[in-house]
Amino acid sequence: MNKLSAFALGALALAAVTTSSPDLHAQSRYVPAPGRPVAAGDDASSIAYNPANLAFLPGAELRWTMAQAPSAVGTTNGHAFDLGLPFLGLATGLRVDLLDDPSDFAAAGGARQQWLRWGLAMNLGDSLALGTTFGWSYADSLSLDDQFGVTSGLTFRPATWLSAAAVARDWTTNADRRYDLGVALRPFWGRRLAELGLEASIHERTREVTPRATLGIDVPRVGRLRGEVSVRDLAQSPDLTAMVGLDLNLATFQAGGGAIFGGGDVGYYATAAIRSYREPGLPTPKRVARIRINSTPGVRNHVKLLRRLWRLAEDRSVDGVVLQLRAEPASSLAHAEEVGDAIRLLRASGKKVLCHLEDAGGRSLHVCSQADRIAMNPAGGLRFAGLSSQYMYYGGVLDKLGVRADFVRVAEHKLAAEQYTRKSSTEIGRQDHIDLLTQLEGIYMHDVGGGRKMPLSTLRQTIAKGPFIASEARGGGLVDVLAYDDEIDEFVEETMGGRARIVDDAAPSNAPTWWGSPSKIAVVYLSGDMVDGESQTIPLVGIRLAGSYTIAKALKRAREDSSVKAVVFRIETGGGSSLAADVILREAILTAKAKPFVVSMGTAAASGGYYAAVAGGPIFANRATITGSIGIFYGKVDLVGLLGKLGVGLEQFRTAPRADAESLYRPFTDDERRELGVKVKQFYDLFIARVADGRKMKPEDVDAVARGRVWTGQQALERKLVDHIGGLREALEFVRARAELPRDTELVEFPEDDDSALLALAKLAGIASVFPQAGAVPIVIPPALLDLARGLAPFMVYDGTKPLARLDLVGDVSFGGAPATVDDEL
Structure with a gap:
């Protein structure tokens, strides 16, 4: 959450303090949420019992809760309606409590009281949340009307199995302020299968401490079993109260209820909710x-x-x-x-x-x-x-x-x-x-x-x-x-x-299985022609450029993120700058040494793409993946003839014979071409050495299957250039097993998709199609000229002074059908 949002939340709390009346003494009341611990229970009812948890709400929710407890329990009876809405790291919600507790309000002539609450919370990363609720009361009785209270909470989840919370209730009034401290534990590897809550409420004025324990257990294909036990007047005459209930979940609908026990009597509660997310529960009707x-x-x-x-x-x-x-x-x-x-x-x-x-x-x-x-x-x-x-x-x-x-x-x-x-x-x-x-x-x-x-x-x-x-x-x-x-x-x-x-089909929004920052697998993409520097796009000819700095930073980020336990390096490129390939390879090697690491080759991982793949981790390729092409070329174009046709005269001066050897306005001399051959051979030997080291092969064995030759994934396996035939699914299964991660481990993608604003506007305007290289091709360019434009694009992309490890351009391997337009917005 940015500093502006934090400042706004703080300003609201400060306003609440400065505008509240110091003589208000009544404690704000609310209908309870049975079985929900103060450190967990991330639903809309948290507006009342811990507003910080509102920040962890998985999606929009409308909830109704009703409680009718025995009078000895001390629970406020009535109906509550909650509406919670998360948005971009913030969450807000409204709650209405319609209280119905004649024994409490006897002094007011049996008057009824209502509370309107507004909650606001912010998520400071995956593990920390702050929240505040502002409440106003309404009643016919003057003693119950126009009360105001502020409740603030903080929830910290340092591990997937541990959540801790602190809540200050009515801290802006002269009422008996209450402080709730609690922890919640998920003992089964951090999963939500079972959840134990332990907490205590401390009354500032009376010093009374009320301990409370809650238990939630998922019942497969049903919902969640809930229970709680609390003890009031612990120091003098302990009074035990308890509840047990069951939530039934069906898709995005939840209904629940149960019994409340205390003082030798039995009450009941009920709840129902409509959410934009789902929790495990009843099987939904079969569908296609x-x-x-x-x-x-x-x-x-x-x-x-x-x-x-x-x-x-x-x-x-x-x-x-x-x-x-x-x-x-x-x-x-x-x-x-x-x-x-x-x-x-x-x-x-x-x-x-x-x-x-x-x-x-x-x-x-x-x-x-x-x-x-x-x-x-x-x-x-x-x-x-x-x-x-x-x-x-x-x-x-x-x-x-x-x-x-x-x-x-x-x-x-x-x-x-x-x-x-x-x-x-x-x-x-x-x-x-x-x-x-x-x-x-x-x-x-x-x-x-x-x-x-x-x-x-x-x-x-x-x-x-x-x-x-x-x-x-x-x-x-x-x-x-x-x-x-x-x-x-x-x-x-x-x-x-x-x-x-x-x-x-639409991907369902499920309630999180884990708290905090659970273990993740990073999928790092190397996609597009490889260049030095940052990634960019050439929109007119449909070329995406994979910048060495961008990909290296993505690998470094995956390596240094403690929540990322394994990395899949997904390569989709025919190569490009050999320097870019070496920069990326270095980061890949460091990542492979730090974490379980596997390479997954897509359409192509050839030349510089293969260079970047030999980081030491296992390599998976599809049978039809284009790979290999281990070789180097180097050169430039001489534009003197073109300038002459345009009527442009040119004079060049130099202080040494090779000072302008890389100029685009003259050819190489024989001496320069011989020297260039030596340098290209050195780069080729470096390429061979990198492959030999990464693949644990002898340089002469690498050279025997190199020489610039292109192989399919199946051929590469036979030549020991890859380890396994399989796609992304098999690569993920392999790295999950190596890192001992469960099947539902979250996937994160690096680097962030970097379509330019121009491409985004073109897509919105309906004038662009995105081709396999993931750039955009406006339809104003005749399709017949696109291959020609893309083929000549390297003269715009690559500096003539740089050696290249790049696959020859295939206009298309045609499978019939209309020309494929490729989109990255499913």
């Missing part, structure tokens, strides 16, 4: 969750989609999932593998999974082949006839512009430099590109054939006839049925074998 994908998820939203599917797999109230795909569900084959794995996890958990397609491409077919059944709009189609790839070569266009690309590379398979110096590939490059496409096709055909239970030979023959209209796709066994949007419910019910409650 519907997920609609309107734009292809980008790097971060791909992970959000995976987590969404993983959550549904564990949700007992979900019988099935229907995916309505109006765009490709993945931006690459590697991402499609991970979504397909999540679908298989759903099915293994007993859920039916169905897909509905319209104008689909090959990645939709790949993902949905893992589902139980596939439906397609009768007017739709499957625009897929096999995989293809294309690579642009810019040597010709640069020649026409009068620009000369001057590069030196190490390793014959390091093809990135060729794209700027040639009009077509070398024979080595051509064979490498064909081999990569063949490897990806093998993965694709294996998954689709297995999912559709179709022999490989039959699948090849079928796909060769594409693209398909809907009826042809069904006839070829690629989809099961044809159904319009309005027939999806019938399709689902037919598959489920009866009537099904189909609802749009």
Whole structure:
């Protein structure tokens, strides 16, 4: 919470002190919240018993409480209504108490009293909260009317199993001020399964101490059992009172009640609440969750989609999932593998999974082949006839512009430099590109054939006839049925074998399982072209730049955060600056030494991306991940010819032969090119050494599988460049086991998503689409020119004086379908 908010809260409390009347003597009264300890019980009724706990309220809540206790208990009877609203670290709430206690008010002729309270609390991080409640009374009797009281509380949660609180009641009046001190304990590894509260109320004037103990136990698939015991007049004639009750939770609704015992008599209480969050309780009616994908998820939203599917797999109230795909569900084959794995996890958990397609491409077919059944709009189609790839070569266009690309590379398979110096590939490059496409096709055909239970030979023959209209796709066994949007419910019910409650999936807001700062797993993203400095975005050509400082700070933050117990380094890049890669690798090595650490490779973790991956922790890659490309190139462009065409004259002066060697206005000399070759070889040897050290290999063995060669994840495993085949799910399972963390450990993401304000405005205006590199591409640029613009972008991004460890640019590995627009706002 910022200092302004703290100041505002303090000012309100000060105003309360200065405006309260010193002669007010009546103690403020409220309807109790049975079974809720002063150090816990984070619901809206905390407005009355500890306003600091209001800051821990998980979501909006409207609550009613009624108590009718025996007169000997000393509890105020009546009805209370609470409304609590958390907002950006602050929480506020209103409470109305309608008191009904004739014995207490006999002196006032049986008059009734009402209290209006306003609570305000702030959260100072995960572990500390302050809160204050201001109360005003209303009554027909002058002795009960127009009273004012202030109650303030502080709650501190230094561990997931311990909460401590202190509350000062009516501290601005001359009434018998009361101070509550308490602790609450969660003995079962800090989980909310059981909670014991121990506290004492101390009356300032009488010095009377009232001890109180509470107990809360979660009853599986029911709710929460509550009890409490307190002793009044402990020093003279102890008077024991007790309560026992049960809360029933059904989705966002709670109802509860129980008995209150004291003085040989029995009373009762009841409560009910409607909340925007849920607590464990009664099973909700079975449902089929519907997920609609309107734009292809980008790097971060791909992970959000995976987590969404993983959550549904564990949700007992979900019988099935229907995916309505109006765009490709993945931006690459590697991402499609991970979504397909999540679908298989759903099915293994007993859920039916169905897909509905319209104008689909090959990645939709790949993902949905893992589902139980596939439906397609009768007017739709499957625009897929096999995989293809294309690579642009810019040597010709640069020649026409009068620009000369001057590069030196190490390793014959390091093809990135060729794209700027040639009009077509070398024979080595051509064979490498064909081999990569063949490897990806093998993965694709294996998954689709297995999912559709179709022999490989039959699948090849079928796909060769594409693209398909809907009826042809069904006839070829690629989809099961044809159904319009309005027939999806019938399709689902037919598959489920009866009537099904189909609802749009939304992530539920659950009450926290833990107090304070629970253990977390950090997912640190390295996504985009790697550059020196801070991360940034080139909005016009759809390139996100992963800055070495930004990623290094994210790794350092994860390492130094005591609540982060393990780190997954998620790499989604084809490389870039070799210096940036080394800076990032250093922080990754330090992190891997400090905490359980694992690398998860997404679409690509190649060249500089692979360099950053060899921090010593295990490496997970999807079979279709593009990795390897261990090599270096270095160079610049000579713009003299372009300047000449523009009529620009140029004169250069130097004090030494190489003083302007890196100038963009002349080529390298033969001597400079020889010296540059030496330096590039030194950088390559450093790259080899880093890999050899991180992978525990001999340098000559690394060089044998390096030489700039690109591998799929499956090939990399065979060459000991990665340790395991698996996606993000498997990487998380591995690191959880190594850190001995439970399955529900919270995930946090670093660095924060850094879309620029320009991109955000473009998205809001509806004029931008975000491509796989997670930048934005305004539609005013013709799609045919986008690959060309992006291919030439490195001349704007990289300083010609820096060595590069970068993958050659693939225009696209095409799976058919419309060009994928990628969005990071699921």
